[in-house]
Amino acid sequence: MNIWLKILQWFQDRNERNALILDFNQHAKDAFVAGVMPVLMEANVSRGVSEYKHAYSHWWASGFRIRAYAGKQLSRNEIISIGEVIIGNDILVRRLVVLGFDTLEIHCDVGNYGCRWQLKDYLALDYTNMFKSI
Amino acid sequence: MRTQEYNNIKWEEIPTGEDIKSTISEPQYKNLYQEMKVKCAPENFMTPYDAQKVAIANQIYKTLVDKERDFNVNEEQTPQELRDLRVSATSSLGLNFSPTRLFTHISNLINPKQYTSSQGYYDSERLSEANEAMGRLIQIKDNYEALEKFIDTDPYYKKITQIPEEPEEPEGKGLNLNPYEIVGVIITLGVPIIIIYAIIYYAISHNL
Numbered sequence: 001m002n003i004w005l006k007i008l009q010w011f012q013d014r015n016e017r018n019a020l021i022l023d024f025n026q027h028a029k030d031a032f033v034a035g036v037m038p039v040l041m042e043a044n045v046s047r048g049v050s051e052y053k054h055a056y057s058h059w060w061a062s063g064f065r066i067r068a069y070a071g072k073q074l075s076r077n078e079i080i081s082i083g084e085v086i087i088g089n090d091i092l093v094r095r096l097v098v099l100g101f102d103t104l105e106i107h108c109d110v111g112n113y114g115c116r117w118q119l120k121d122y123l124a125l126d127y128t129n130m131f132k133s134i
Numbered sequence: 135m136r137t138q139e140y141n142n143i144k145w146e147e148i149p150t151g152e153d154i155k156s157t158i159s160e161p162q163y164k165n166l167y168q169e170m171k172v173k174c175a176p177e178n179f180m181t182p183y184d185a186q187k188v189a190i191a192n193q194i195y196k197t198l199v200d201k202e203r204d205f206n207v208n209e210e211q212t213p214q215e216l217r218d219l220r221v222s223a224t225s226s227l228g229l230n231f232s233p234t235r236l237f238t239h240i241s242n243l244i245n246p247k248q249y250t251s252s253q254g255y256y257d258s259e260r261l262s263e264a265n266e267a268m269g270r271l272i273q274i275k276d277n278y279e280a281l282e283k284f285i286d287t288d289p290y291y292k293k294i295t296q297i298p299e300e301p302e303e304p305e306g307k308g309l310n311l312n313p314y315e316i317v318g319v320i321i322t323l324g325v326p327i328i329i330i331y332a333i334i335y336y337a338i339s340h341n342l
Contacts, residue, residue: 049147073224075276076232080148107143111228114143121150 017058017099021045039082039108040069048103052118058100064119065105073111082106083115087122094123142184163235166212167205170220171198173229190226194219209239210285210295217282233278237271240284244268244291263290 021043028041048063068074068082083106087093096104097119107114163169174194179187197219198205205216223229246264249257267290274280284291 073228073230076146076230077234077276083148105145111224111230112143113146113228113230115146115148117148118150 013099017045017101020095020099038070039074041082042067042069046103046105048101048105049116049118052102052120054097054102054120056098056100057102062101063103063105063116064096064101065107068106068108070108071110072108073113074108076113076115079106079108079113079115083117087117087119090123093119097123165207165209166216166220166231166236167198167202167207169231169235170216170223171195173231174198174223174227179227187227191223194223194227209236212282220278231278233276233281236278236281237275240271240281240291241268243294244271267291 024043025041028037028043031037032040044065044067045061046063046065047061048057053062066082066086068079070078074082083104086104086106102119103116104119105114105116163172174191176188176191176195179191201215204213207213220231224231244264244267246261246268249255249261249264267288270288271281271284274284
């Protein structure tokens with residue numbers, strides 16, 4: 001029965017990961033069209049970094065890779081500022097971690113430079129309030 | 135879902151807590167030439183091997199090595215040829231040249247703080263000029279080309295970095311010798327005279 005639950009969980013996680021990617025891409029498109037974001041972002045799954053693994057990391061595809069379409073090479077600061085938008089969203093970060101992602105990677109469509117972050121460092125757990133309701 | 139595209143990306147690990155406002159942690163290069171020489175080395179494109187990029191990097195690197203004397207200069211003296219090489223390296227090799235060094239160099243020169251009372255020298259007019267220049271500079275701090283244009287065309291930057299011309303010395307008003315030159319003339323003319331006097335005195339004293 002445990003195996004069966006694990007299989008079901010695997011399919012459910014896979015569906016949720018795909019749904020997250022599609023949801024992210026749709027919102028990124030809408031934000032770009034509306035002029036909220038200056039670059040068009042597209043998310044994909046990647047191998048990730050083995051050193052960043054945590055308890056929920058996907059065994060093979062734990063990287064959340066974002067490609068930023070800017071038409072030119074983005075500077076390090078610009079890529080970091082895009083990363084800050086992602087890691088500043090606590091709910092998104094927690095959702096990524098729970099769905100097995102441990103690495104956030106961002107690169108642009110020109111050049112071969114990118115930055116990556118270890119997602120579990122940005123979970124922003126507030127231990128002071130955790131036990132107050134108990 | 136597509137995976138593993140763009141396999142030849144050079145990733146930089148961003149440590150926890152670093153944000154866009156924190157100190158840039160990449161290696162500090164003395165000038166653009168030093169940075170290009172490190173980043174355009176052909177071996178950087180051999181893992182994974184990219185023959186096209188190795189060929190382009192080889193051409194750029196050769197130019198850097200051949201023209202080291204012309205290119206290895208301060209930021210404000212960067213020749214246009216080196217700037218064009220940087221643009222070529224950025225587009226064809228996908229390299230990223232941080233504008234931070236250039237921005238820091240320019241901002242240190244035009245820093246309005248040097249005209250504040252905290253530095254012991256308050257100058258309202260210069261502070262106002264420097265403040266306006268710094269405002270223009272901050273808007274372009276992430277744009278390499280704009281920073282280079284700032285060096286070439288910004289009037290305040292050119293004003294403070296221009297070497298003042300030495301005043302021309304008036305002609306025909308005396309010898310205008312400095313003390314060292316005067317001592318040199320005395321020694322050059324005086325020593326033979328003393329020697330000749332000594333010889334004559336010796337001759338006279340010994341009835342030669």
